[in-house]
Amino acid sequence: MAIRASNVTLTLGSSEAPVHILRGVDLDVPYGKSVALLGPSGSGKSSLMAVLAGLERASGGTVQVDGLDFTKLDEDGLARARRGRIGIVLQAFHLLPTMTALENVAVPMELAGIDDPFGRAAAELEAVGLGHRLTHYPSQLSGGEQQRVAIARAMAAHPKIIFADEPTGNLDGITGAAIADLLFERRAELGSTLLMITHDPALAARCDRVISMQDGLVVDA
Structure with a gap:
């Protein structure tokens, strides 16, 4: 399994006034599959993604990602x-305004010690249709072009797992x-x-599997 979550909980706030965000989530995602996560605002979708991506620490349960x-x-x-x-890939593009498209993709790889970061960044930007915009800054790009840069940044290191939170929102x-x-x-x-x-049912339907969340729990998988 690329992702395996077992009885994952996430509680924020103080011990006197805890806020239970995730209430015991179980989820298995095989390698190479695409999964859509649906649910109303406040259902815990983004919090679950943050835990699975290692951006937030679970309060309880186990999270295994690519065997770790x-x-x-x-x-x-x-x-x-x-x-x-x-x-x-996030809804907000989160590009650094003082860096060019090429630098926004290359610098994270350079900091991670990945070989030939600028060459790989240029190739990935070419793959997303922005080979002619390498030296442009985010302010010089349309919203769609900025999201293409963000996708290139996410894909350039050829990751095994991609998390996307409302990428077209x-x-x-x-x-x-x-x-x-x-x-x-x-x-x-x-x-x-x-x-x-x-939140787009048509976009979710393109995935191999659709999972619904409500009140911090998976209610339909």
Whole structure:
């Protein structure tokens, strides 16, 4: 399994006023499969993704990602585990405004010690249709182009697992459809596992499996 979560809980706040975000989630995702995560706002979707991606620590249960037990790793260990293994695409593009498209994709790989980061970044930007925009800054790019850069950044290290949280949420319908096509095409080419949060039933239907969450629990898998 690429992802295996067992009885995962997440509780925030104080001991006097705890807020139970995840209430015992069980989830298995095989390698190479695409899974859509649906549910109303506040159901725990983004929190679950953050735990599975190693961005948030579970309060209880076990989380295994690509064979690593994330519940036993400290913050530095989680950061190392993500490098080259996990790619993340968010609704907000989170590009650094002072870096070009090429630098936004290359620098994270350079910091992770991945070989030839700028060459790989240029190739990935070419793959997402932005080979002619390498030296442009985010302010010079449209929303769709910025999300293409974000996808290139997530894919450039050829991760085994891609997490996408509302990847088309900030885009108009036509641009969003093109970005969805690109995300699925690149995932298929790399053979990566995809876990995607979306409110779009049509987008969810393109995945191998659809999972629904409510009140911090998986209610339909």
